Amino acid sequence: MAAAMTIVLFSAYRSFPADVQGLGHQSLGMLSLTASGLLFCAGPLIPEAVLLFAANSTMLGAAGLMLIGTQLFFGRKPSWWWLALAWVIGMVCLVGWYVITQDYALRVAVFSLLTLSFYVAQLVLLVRHGERHFSSWFFGTLLLVQSLVLLLRLFAALSGAVGTSNASNGAVQGIFLLTANFMTLMMAVGFMTIATRRLQVVMEHRSNSDPLTGVLNRRGFAAAYHREVALMKRHGKPMTLLSIDLDYFKAINDQYGHAVGDRVLVHAAHTTVSALREIDHVARFGGEEFIVLLSGTTAEQAKATAQRIRASLFEARGGDVPDYTVSIGIASQQAPDESLEALMARADAGLYRAKAAGRDRSEAA
Numbered sequence: 001m002a003a004a005m006t007i008v009l010f011s012a013y014r015s016f017p018a019d020v021q022g023l024g025h026q027s028l029g030m031l032s033l034t035a036s037g038l039l040f041c042a043g044p045l046i047p048e049a050v051l052l053f054a055a056n057s058t059m060l061g062a063a064g065l066m067l068i069g070t071q072l073f074f075g076r077k078p079s080w081w082w083l084a085l086a087w088v089i090g091m092v093c094l095v096g097w098y099v100i101t102q103d104y105a106l107r108v109a110v111f112s113l114l115t116l117s118f119y120v121a122q123l124v125l126l127v128r129h130g131e132r133h134f135s136s137w138f139f140g141t142l143l144l145v146q147s148l149v150l151l152l153r154l155f156a157a158l159s160g161a162v163g164t165s166n167a168s169n170g171a172v173q174g175i176f177l178l179t180a181n182f183m184t185l186m187m188a189v190g191f192m193t194i195a196t197r198r199l200q201v202v203m204e205h206r207s208n209s210d211p212l213t214g215v216l217n218r219r220g221f222a223a224a225y226h227r228e229v230a231l232m233k234r235h236g237k238p239m240t241l242l243s244i245d246l247d248y249f250k251a252i253n254d255q256y257g258h259a260v261g262d263r264v265l266v267h268a269a270h271t272t273v274s275a276l277r278e279i280d281h282v283a284r285f286g287g288e289e290f291i292v293l294l295s296g297t298t299a300e301q302a303k304a305t306a307q308r309i310r311a312s313l314f315e316a317r318g319g320d321v322p323d324y325t326v327s328i329g330i331a332s333q334q335a336p337d338e339s340l341e342a343l344m345a346r347a348d349a350g351l352y353r354a355k356a357a358g359r360d361r362s363e364a365a
């Protein structure tokens with residue numbers, strides 16, 4: 001199962017975009033688990049000491065790599081120190097097993113506890129950073145089950161119910177091995193579920209946003225606009241559109257080059273976004289024209305917002321971006337059934353007036 005899941009996770013790692021992190025480490029974790037399984041099976045062929053150290057190292061490595069995969073998935077710093085510490089504790093325990101007491105139950109208890117720590121850490125990560133979505137609930141439940149199984153094994157070991165070797169035939173041992181195999185499959189399925197959900201989010205975001213500036217594109221803006229129209233219909237909330245155009249942008253491109261022109265566009269987009277509230281929507285409609293949809297805002301309030309955007313662009317100048325100004329056209333949606341095209345045409349009329357009046361200003365339609 002671990003070998004099959006290694007292939008599934010590796011294949012996803014190769015084909016998913018880099019925004020979905022952690023698949024590589026999860027796949028390495030499964031590979032490590034495969035190696036561990038093979039080593040435990042190779043019992044009679046390998047000297048016992050070598051087998052115990054190698055098989056337990058790969059088993060701990062598997063759980064540690066999976067934790068690191070999940071940490072990377074959530075954009076956290078990987079805890080390599082944790083894996084190293086667990087490995088040192090595990091190896092000291094094995095040396096103790098040889099030198100001091102060959103207590104199988106104690107060995108099982110120590111390794112169950114170490115492995116448990118990795119799964120509990122994944123569960124905590126998921127609870128803290130997971131999206132409220134079915135995929136998180138599913139993976140979280142699996143992590144909880146896996147942690148409970150390990151906890152049970154820990155208690156079983158402490159109470160002497162695990163027999164005297166991996167091969168001992170007790171019911172507890174049998175149930176554990178069966179569950180461990182099943183959970184190997186399920187852990188990979190669980191991680192693939194959150195990874196696939198992330199893939200969907202990334203793809204939706206890409207298809208709705210402008211690749212240069214990261215703000216919405218036409219498609220993403222249309223969806224946001226229709227959500228706002230629905231709010232207007234239900235609660236009578238006003239909304240206002242700003243059509244923002246960079247002044248003499250061709251001259252910036254001609255004087256500083258296209259790359260600097262691109263930086264100006266990114267600067268304008270980011271500064272505009274930071275001057276607004278989270279509920280507002282900023283889009284780039286190609287070229288050097290941006291559209292802003294101000295939720296719950298009247299034309300009067302939008303005039304102040306347009307001023308604020310222009311002031312922010314002015315204050316944020318400097319660094320690797322040359323000076324530039326913008327002209328802004330303002331138009332409020334008159335009624336829920338006014339079309340986006342009509343609204344934009346009115347905002348553009350305001351924009352042309354601002355351009356004609358000398359640029360670097362805003363004009364209401």
Ligand SMILES: Nc1nc2c(ncn2[C@@H]2O[C@H](COP(=O)(O)OP(=O)(O)OP(=O)(O)O)[C@@H](O)[C@H]2O)c(=O)[nH]1
Binds near residue numbers: 253257261
């Ligand atoms: N760097 C860069 N330039 C772009 C991009 N898209 C469009 N442009 C340039 O934007 C410029 C737009 O020029 P115009 O439409 O003449 O407008 P303008 O020079 O800003 O003049 P006014 O709008 O009248 O103030 C053109 O030179 C386009 O090549 C882009 O993605 N990156």
